Amino acid sequence: MRFTKMEGLGNDYIYLNCLKEVPEDLPGLAVTLSDRHFGVGADGLICIRPGRDGDFVMEMYNADGSRGAMCGNGIRCVGKYVYDNGLTRKTCLTIDTDAGPRSLRLHVLGGQVREVTVDMGEPKLSPPVEVQGETVYPVDMGNPHGVIFCPEPEKIDLEVRGAALGRDPAFPGEWNIEFAAVEARDRLRVRVWERGSGPTLACGTGACAVLAAAVKTGRSDRRATVALPGGELKVEWERESGRILLTGPARTVFQGEI
Numbered sequence: 049m050r051f052t053k054m055e056g057l058g059n060d061y062i063y064l065n066c067l068k069e070v071p072e073d074l075p076g077l078a079v080t081l082s083d084r085h086f087g088v089g090a091d092g093l094i095c096i097r098p099g100r101d102g103d104f105v106m107e108m109y110n111a112d113g114s115r116g117a118m119c120g121n122g123i124r125c126v127g128k129y130v131y132d133n134g135l136t137r138k139t140c141l142t143i144d145t146d147a148g149p150r151s152l153r154l155h156v157l158g159g160q161v162r163e164v165t166v167d168m169g170e171p172k173l174s175p176p177v178e179v180q181g182e183t184v185y186p187v188d189m190g191n192p193h194g195v196i197f198c199p200e201p202e203k204i205d206l207e208v209r210g211a212a213l214g215r216d217p218a219f220p221g222e223w224n225i226e227f228a229a230v231e232a233r234d235r236l237r238v239r240v241w242e243r244g245s246g247p248t249l250a251c252g253t254g255a256c257a258v259l260a261a262a263v264k265t266g267r268s269d270r271r272a273t274v275a276l277p278g279g280e281l282k283v284e285w286e287r288e289s290g291r292i293l294l295t296g297p298a299r300t301v302f303q304g305e306i
């Protein structure tokens with residue numbers, strides 16, 4: 049089986065072209081291939097399938113085999129994959145996800161996609177909750193996030209603190225947890241613990257969740273740069289449409305066969 053390893057700000061997934069056939073036991077395959085010692089190594093597995101309402105379907109699995117409803121870094125790489133591999137010539141396309149269809153605009157340079165803008169839809173914010181002594185801002189980006197503002201996210205032990213919060217009974221089904229510092233009204237610094245994958249170098253839906261919570265609480269403007277360990281994402285929460293636009297890179301690392 050051929051695969052393509054791709055990354056968006058170091059949030060790396062293994063991509064399978066499932067347009068014609070779908071391997072059995074995708075959750076099990078996600079676990080096996082994501083292993084960074086005995087497998088290919090990744091934050092999870094993404095299968096590209098024929099579109100339902102959109103042009104293609106993105107089916108995403110975390111490294112522990114659990115299904116993810118939406119993936120901001122991953123969907124940018126799906127856009128790059130289908131264009132660079134000649135599966136589409138469209139630079140504006142729709143990708144179906146478990147969280148619903150998402151529109152992409154591919155920025156092509158030299159015949160290859162370098163950067164992608166994704167319409168991530170409308171964030172759904174709930175009132176803050178006090179959990180384990182933290183004020184957590186729940187934001188649904190099609191997947192569940194808990195945002196915590198703090199002065200130095202870099203000092204957080206994500207394996208301990210992120211896991212404990214993400215698995216708190218207050219958050220049914222486990223949540224993705226972001227620790228965010230506000231550097232300026234147009235710049236946020238974020239560290240992420242992802243359910244099903246652990247600490248990651250970046251999280252696209254998480255970056256959107258942080259911006260939404262920061263705007264809602266008066267901490268930031270509607271357009272900001274979100275700086276993560278793997279790099280920077282541009283995020284804008286449009287006042288008119290109420291939707292969040294996410295812009296960032298997408299890169300192919302290597303192709304392989306298993």
Ligand SMILES: N[C@H](CCC[C@H](N)C(=O)O)C(=O)O
Pocket residue numbers: 059110115116117118119120121122191192224242243244245248250251252253254
């Ligand atoms: N890394 C992804 C988010 C994965 C979320 C996944 N951990 C889940 O919700 O199960 C992103 O760039 O948006």
